[in-house]
Amino acid sequence: MTEILNLLFLTFILLWICQFPLCKNDFYKPITQNLNTLELMSFNLSIILTVLLILSFWTFNLNHLFWILIFLPLLNLIKKKYQINLAQLLLLAFSTFVTIIYIAANLKLEWDGQLWIFKTINFYNENNFNNLSNIPGFITYPHLGTFIWAFIWKNSFIDHEYTGRIFYVFSYCLSLILVISEKKLELTHKLLLLIIFFIFSIDYYLLGGYQEYLVFSFLIFIFYFYHKYFIYSKSTYLIPVILFINAALWIKNEASIFVIFFLVYIASHHVLKKRKIKIEIVYLFIVSFILIFLKYIIFYKYFNAINTGWDGYNINPLKTLFSFTYFFERAYFIFFSIFVSLIKCKIYLLFFLSVIFLSTKNNFKSLLPYLIFFILNITFISLIYYCTNNADWKTYMATTVDRLLIQTSGIYLIIIYELITFNILKNDKTTNQ
Amino acid sequence: MIKNIKKKNFLFFLLVLLFLIINNFFYNLYYVFKSDFTDRMIFHYGYCYKNGFGFIEDIYKKYNIEYNIKTYNNLTTPDSDWFFYNSNFAENKNKIILLNYNLDLSDPNFIEFRSQKYKLIHNFENCYYLEKLND
Numbered sequence: 001m002t003e004i005l006n007l008l009f010l011t012f013i014l015l016w017i018c019q020f021p022l023c024k025n026d027f028y029k030p031i032t033q034n035l036n037t038l039e040l041m042s043f044n045l046s047i048i049l050t051v052l053l054i055l056s057f058w059t060f061n062l063n064h065l066f067w068i069l070i071f072l073p074l075l076n077l078i079k080k081k082y083q084i085n086l087a088q089l090l091l092l093a094f095s096t097f098v099t100i101i102y103i104a105a106n107l108k109l110e111w112d113g114q115l116w117i118f119k120t121i122n123f124y125n126e127n128n129f130n131n132l133s134n135i136p137g138f139i140t141y142p143h144l145g146t147f148i149w150a151f152i153w154k155n156s157f158i159d160h161e162y163t164g165r166i167f168y169v170f171s172y173c174l175s176l177i178l179v180i181s182e183k184k185l186e187l188t189h190k191l192l193l194l195i196i197f198f199i200f201s202i203d204y205y206l207l208g209g210y211q212e213y214l215v216f217s218f219l220i221f222i223f224y225f226y227h228k229y230f231i232y233s234k235s236t237y238l239i240p241v242i243l244f245i246n247a248a249l250w251i252k253n254e255a256s257i258f259v260i261f262f263l264v265y266i267a268s269h270h271v272l273k274k275r276k277i278k279i280e281i282v283y284l285f286i287v288s289f290i291l292i293f294l295k296y297i298i299f300y301k302y303f304n305a306i307n308t309g310w311d312g313y314n315i316n317p318l319k320t321l322f323s324f325t326y327f328f329e330r331a332y333f334i335f336f337s338i339f340v341s342l343i344k345c346k347i348y349l350l351f352f353l354s355v356i357f358l359s360t361k362n363n364f365k366s367l368l369p370y371l372i373f374f375i376l377n378i379t380f381i382s383l384i385y386y387c388t389n390n391a392d393w394k395t396y397m398a399t400t401v402d403r404l405l406i407q408t409s410g411i412y413l414i415i416i417y418e419l420i421t422f423n424i425l426k427n428d429k430t431t432n433q
Numbered sequence: 434m435i436k437n438i439k440k441k442n443f444l445f446f447l448l449v450l451l452f453l454i455i456n457n458f459f460y461n462l463y464y465v466f467k468s469d470f471t472d473r474m475i476f477h478y479g480y481c482y483k484n485g486f487g488f489i490e491d492i493y494k495k496y497n498i499e500y501n502i503k504t505y506n507n508l509t510t511p512d513s514d515w516f517f518y519n520s521n522f523a524e525n526k527n528k529i530i531l532l533n534y535n536l537d538l539s540d541p542n543f544i545e546f547r548s549q550k551y552k553l554i555h556n557f558e559n560c561y562y563l564e565k566l567n568d
């Protein structure tokens with residue numbers, strides 16, 4: 001019973017912490033005007049993540065930080081007219097609690113989870129980023145996910161590792177509900193869509209200590225706020241985009257590539273919508289590249305190491321790469337593996353179904369940048385396994401392709417939701433007429 | 434009008450129930466409520482086979498250990514080192530834990546593992562807690 005109450009407590013604490021700094025009141029009106037409760041929470045989350053990332057480089061008491069984060073939202077209560085959407089918050093609390101109960105019952109850390117946990121234990125024992133070189137595991141793997149895991153675990157009433165993983169669930173649920181929060185649909189419709197998205201995106205295995213769902217949700221936040229910026233032409237919406245880009249870079253190394261693809265997505269989106277690229281987008285490009293390089297510089301400075309793929313990853317000579325026999329030998333296995341993984345990551349099936357049945361001439365221009373992102377992603381995955389000379393490439397491919405695909409799959413929910421709601425709302429209009 | 438509201442509420446709660454069922458919520462809640470953390474860990478990681486959580490926990494408790502011990506598992510599975518790993522403690526290179534090994538215990542004071550000599554401190558089935566013998 002104590003464990004269940006503790007999980008309930010942590011669920012509400014996460015909701016509470018994300019109410020600061022921004023909230024819906026007159027003081028923040030210029031920034032928060034077009035943002036709903038969940039958008040504000042996501043915006044706040046991007047700020048909190050950045051603060052936590054910076055703090056992870058120093059040694060300090062995690063309990064003190066926790067109490068500060070609990071205290072800060074009280075400041076917003078002092079200001080008048082504090083508005084929240086209770087239905088959205090309850091939906092988030094409910095889905096987070098239900099999923100974390102699943103983890104509490106099936107608390108096993110899966111393969112890679114048992115590597116990441118050492119970083120978590122490092123932060124749990126209040127050691128900082130610098131000490132990561134003294135613990136087992138891969139030194140070039142970024143640490144933000146494990147830092148938050150340790151932070152929640154440390155501040156849980158019950159001293160069990162799995163309690164820290166509630167943040168992964170929270171972030172995942174927040175991103176899903178954020179996608180369905182925008183259009184004015186009935187709550188029942190939203191809940192139905194949430195369940196559909198949940199069924200199509202959940203892989204409980206990956207909640208066993210993997211970092212994939214953090215990249216999954218952060219990419220949703222990035223794309224979501226970019227679209228918000230595109231609709232309202234308000235540069236403040238690019239702040240969470242940049243902050244989530246930075247956070248994603250510190251979750252997993254491959255996020256650097258996904259960020260570059262996102263920038264290509266922005267460029268193609270602007271071109272297709274015949275919109276001039278504004279100066280703030282140019283800044284976004286510059287800042288993103290700076291952040292990518294900064295991460296590598298920090299790793300090089302602290303540990304004298306830079307991530308260049310898995311251990312023993314080397315590229316074949318060009319002559320081999322361009323030979324026909326080599327191409328046919330590898331291409332078949334890579335194609336087959338990607339095909340199987342696309343079926344395994346069910347969101348892609350939903351995406352293809354939506355493209356086939358719900359796209360029209362009008363919305364195809366919105367769809368095309370997503371297709372470009374998808375093609376870039378598939379090309380990237382193919383090239384990883386095509387270029388390597390590592391003898392174990394098939395083993396690596398069998399265990400990593402689906403995880404690479406699931407990380408980027410969340411963003412397609414945005415366009416799927418748009419296509420579905422477009423059709424629902426259109427049908428409603430026709431029936432009313 | 435009232436009929437419509439009732440229908441909507443019914444649909445809403447039906448969906449909530451569906452979500453709970455998808456997540457196996459009722460069983461999970463019962464399981465967490467009924468069994469404590471150690472029981473669940475042993476259920477998932479095993480006492481000795483396969484990851485030896487129960488055995489390692491007993492070793493750490495019984496001998497009041499305040500250092501990290503390297504574990505070796507004969508099965509293809511992730512290491513069990515992390516169960517009681519503390520990044521503030523050093524590793525004791527004289528002690529090891531073996532999981533799922535078939536060792537010859539005819540002389541518990543003289544066990545050979547990877548060309549090193551050990552003596553047995555504690556064992557349960559195929560799990561062993563060993564101390565290196567001085568050369």
